[in-house]
Amino acid sequence: MNQRKKNIVVIGAGPAGLTAAHEAVKQKMAPLVLERADRVGGIARTESYKGYYFDVGGHRFFTKFEKISALWQDLMGEDFLKVPRKSSIYFNNHFYNYPLRPLNALFNLGINESFMVMLSFASSKIRPYPKEETFEEWVSNRFGQRLYKIFFKTYTEKVWGIPCKQIRADWAAQRIKGLSLTATIYNALFGFQNSKSLIDEFDYPTRGPGMMWDRLQEKTKTGGGKVLLNSEVISLNHENEHITDATYIHQGKRFEIAVEHLVSSAPITSLVTMLKPKAPKEVLEASRGLFYRAFIIVIFIIDKPSLFSEQWIYIHSPNVRVGRIQNFKNWSAEMVPDPDYTSIGMEYFCNEGDDLWTMPKTELVGLAARELAELGLADANDIVDEFVLRQPKAYPVYDQNYSNCLSIIQEFIASFKNLQTIGRNGMHRYNNMDHSMLTGMMAIQNITGCNHDLWSVNEEEEYLENEKKKLGMQEKITFTPFTPKDFSEM
Numbered sequence: 001m002n003q004r005k006k007n008i009v010v011i012g013a014g015p016a017g018l019t020a021a022h023e024a025v026k027q028k029m030a031p032l033v034l035e036r037a038d039r040v041g042g043i044a045r046t047e048s049y050k051g052y053y054f055d056v057g058g059h060r061f062f063t064k065f066e067k068i069s070a071l072w073q074d075l076m077g078e079d080f081l082k083v084p085r086k087s088s089i090y091f092n093n094h095f096y097n098y099p100l101r102p103l104n105a106l107f108n109l110g111i112n113e114s115f116m117v118m119l120s121f122a123s124s125k126i127r128p129y130p131k132e133e134t135f136e137e138w139v140s141n142r143f144g145q146r147l148y149k150i151f152f153k154t155y156t157e158k159v160w161g162i163p164c165k166q167i168r169a170d171w172a173a174q175r176i177k178g179l180s181l182t183a184t185i186y187n188a189l190f191g192f193q194n195s196k197s198l199i200d201e202f203d204y205p206t207r208g209p210g211m212m213w214d215r216l217q218e219k220t221k222t223g224g225g226k227v228l229l230n231s232e233v234i235s236l237n238h239e240n241e242h243i244t245d246a247t248y249i250h251q252g253k254r255f256e257i258a259v260e261h262l263v264s265s266a267p268i269t270s271l272v273t274m275l276k277p278k279a280p281k282e283v284l285e286a287s288r289g290l291f292y293r294a295f296i297i298v299i300f301i302i303d304k305p306s307l308f309s310e311q312w313i314y315i316h317s318p319n320v321r322v323g324r325i326q327n328f329k330n331w332s333a334e335m336v337p338d339p340d341y342t343s344i345g346m347e348y349f350c351n352e353g354d355d356l357w358t359m360p361k362t363e364l365v366g367l368a369a370r371e372l373a374e375l376g377l378a379d380a381n382d383i384v385d386e387f388v389l390r391q392p393k394a395y396p397v398y399d400q401n402y403s404n405c406l407s408i409i410q411e412f413i414a415s416f417k418n419l420q421t422i423g424r425n426g427m428h429r430y431n432n433m434d435h436s437m438l439t440g441m442m443a444i445q446n447i448t449g450c451n452h453d454l455w456s457v458n459e460e461e462e463y464l465e466n467e468k469k470k471l472g473m474q475e476k477i478t479f480t481p482f483t484p485k486d487f488s489e490m
């Protein structure tokens with residue numbers, strides 16, 4: 001069969017959509033990617049302001065999937081830096097090294113509090129919550145109530161905007177798996193001294209993740225794929241369980257294109273509303289039951305060559321609204337055009353339409369400047385310029401209803417013979433870049449006759465063992481179970 005004839009349409013040129021297109025080109029097909037924005041990269045894009053580069057939330061590159069790692073290396077070559085992670089937690093006027101260092105933690109907590117932490121840990125082992133349905137129960141059973149309150153509760157509530165009692169345990173299981181208090185202490189005591197594998201470092205393109213997506217786009221185009229920017233898909237016709245054609249708007253004009261296979265990384269909630277004839281009532285209702293958390297970043301350019309040594313600081317203190325602070329030149333020196341200046345990203349988690357989301361730019365800048373000074377990280381008088389970016393649908397929310405709603409939509413989507421959803425919002429799954437890319441790769445392999453279950457990616461560790469064989473991956477995977485890498489995004 002001549003694969004080139006297959007009319008593959010990919011919605012979205014984020015990591016998932018671009019990887020799908022690249023894989024299609026590798027398989028001798030000619031995909032068309034339709035991207036609403038004026039650039040590639042989706043949430044993982046790199047923005048720039050007056051020569052200062054910044055991510056929409058710092059994006060670390062780490063993966064257990066050899067195929068993805070090989071692709072990253074191939075795309076970035078020498079422009080892929082190995083960055084030793086340096087991050088900390090700010091709580092109760094103290095900076096805790098993160099990952100934890102015992103002496104630092106002991107010093108900050110004090111002897112009494114450290115003793116209480118151990119008591120509370122012991123009590124959680126003797127009398128754990130019998131059922132682990134919520135985030136609070138899952139974490140408390142593993143770390144004890146006291147550590148949960150210091151290191152998890154306030155920050156998690158800032159990220160999600162809802163009490164931890166309302167966050168499902170699935171989320172913790174997916175994001176904090178492999179981490180326990182014993183493991184954390186083991187890592188703190190021995191990891192950074194003896195074992196190279198326990199040193200936490202990550203990869204990062206010299207001028208941010210956007211470089212990766214630009215190169216992936218170029219490679220896809222060189223191979224015969226098309227990436228059409230400023231092209232928003234608005235409707236999808238279907239008949240006999242097949243998507244037949246897609247309508248998109250490009251430069252104010254409507255275009256229709258026949259579809260043989262559709263691979264979509266658009267939010268699953270918008271995908272179902274694009275269908276014509278309409279999706280069944282219960283599916284539309286389920287899509288209204290899925291929610292997202294949005295994200296604002298206030299960038300400050302500060303007239304100081306250096307402010308702090310961390311790449312980012314988690315702000316657990318409940319008295320300020322900022323959730324995390326990035327220091328982009330500590331990710332890569334090339335993120336700033338002038339070494340005498342520093343660029344800081346004050347990150348706020350919010351809901352579209354809430355007070356933060358609708359706050360005028362000047363007020364947001366005022367709030368962020370006050371909080372930066374209150375935390376003692378910089379003097380507001382040293383701020384020379386600022387930039388504000390709002391990112392809708394940054395985090396798919398795992399609330400108590402999401403899994404029922406998602407199953408209804410999943411079942412409906414599975415009824416189509418030529419439709420696959422990929423990526424993060426495409427699957428309403430808390431996928432990192434590598435998971436998102438892997439689903440894109442697999443979706444195309446399914447079109448060529450494979451039978452990958454995309455929904456299992458990022459769900460079960462055992463899945464990796466089976467799939468890496470199918471994908472021809474090497475046996476060895478790089479995975480450090482003791483390091484809480486999965487907090488990167490939080």
Ligand SMILES: Cc1cc2nc3c(=O)[nH]c(=O)nc-3n(C[C@H](O)[C@H](O)[C@H](O)COP(=O)(O)OP(=O)(O)OC[C@H]3O[C@@H](n4cnc5c(N)ncnc54)[C@H](O)[C@@H]3O)c2cc1C
Binds near residue numbers: 034042234395
């Ligand atoms: C704050 C933050 C920090 C993160 N940090 C990390 C990290 O450190 N490491 C990591 O691995 N991952 C991280 N992630 C996750 C990472 O951003 C995602 O895994 C990745 O961007 C998902 O890629 P995607 O292609 O599935 O989706 P997206 O990046 O959302 O891309 C989807 C694309 O589809 C386009 N689109 C949507 N609807 C339409 C339509 N109707 N028509 C045409 N185009 C459309 C969008 O414009 C977008 O470009 C982070 C995420 C956030 C929010």
